[in-house]
Amino acid sequence: MQGGPCSSRSVRARYLVESHGELLMVVRFAGDSPRWSPHTGGFQVYQATQRLTGAGLVQPAWAEMPLLDGRMLFVGRGCSRSYEVANFPGFGFGEGIYFLDDRNSNDIDMVCLSAYGAPRRRYACSDNGSCRWVEGEPRLQVFRRWFTNKKHSD
Numbered sequence: 364m365q366g367g368p369c370s371s372r373s374v375r376a377r378y379l380v381e382s383h384g385e386l387l388m389v390v391r392f393a394g395d396s397p398r399w400s401p402h403t404g405g406f407q408v409y410q411a412t413q414r415l416t417g418a419g420l421v422q423p424a425w426a427e428m429p430l431l432d433g434r435m436l437f438v439g440r441g442c443s444r445s446y447e448v449a450n451f452p453g454f455g456f457g458e459g460i461y462f463l464d465d466r467n468s469n470d471i472d473m474v475c476l477s478a479y480g481a482p483r484r485r486y487a488c489s490d491n492g493s494c495r496w497v498e499g500e501p502r503l504q505v506f507r508r509w510f511t512n513k514k515h516s517d
Contacts, residue, residue, distance in 0.1 A: 375403065378438040382445035386411040388425060389438050389460060405504050406460050406494055408436070431496065437461045459495035 372392040380387045387410055394404025409425035416422050435456050437444045448458050497503040 372404065376438075376440070378440075378443040380436055380438065380443040380445050382434055382436070387428070387436070387445070389436055389443070391438070391462065403462060403492075403494075408460075430498075431458050431460075433458055435459060435461065439463050457495060459493050461493045 374390055375393045376391040378389040378391070380389060387408055390407045390409070391403055392405040392407070394402050408428045408431065410428050412424050412426045414422050414424040433448050435446045435448055435451075435458060437446070438460060439462070446456075448456060493507045494504050495507075497505055
């Protein structure tokens with residue numbers, strides 16, 4: 364597929380999400396601030412689309428979405444979901460991207476711990492929160508972080 368992230372920032376993860384009958388790709392970038400490193404520093408959202416090539420062929424491509432259009436995107440490895448803000452009035456959720464710390468969800472050491480009789484797995488859980496976009500030029504991303512003082516799950 365053509366298109367997609369063109370950034371000098373380091374990509375931490377990519378998530379596929381179905382929304383409004385369309386395929387979205389949410390790209391999660393590492394932060395460049397020492398305060399939040401190695402935490403999430405930003406997101407970009409792309410929509411699957413098609414382009415016509417010079418040869419007249421249809422080619423799949425990614426087009427960046429400038430707005431979320433009333434969506435709440437919950438992203439995580441293996442399970443990402445999209446919901447409409449309008450369908451959840453009074454719950455305090457707003458348009459944005461909600462994310463969990465999934466740095467070691469595919470770590471082979473974490474997966475194999477139970478095979479060796481370890482008492483419990485201790486997943487990283489300090490990079491959780493939400494990100495909403497604020498309109499303007501340049502467009503800003505405002506983060507609300509949860510459990511920043513916790514290094515591992517209990």
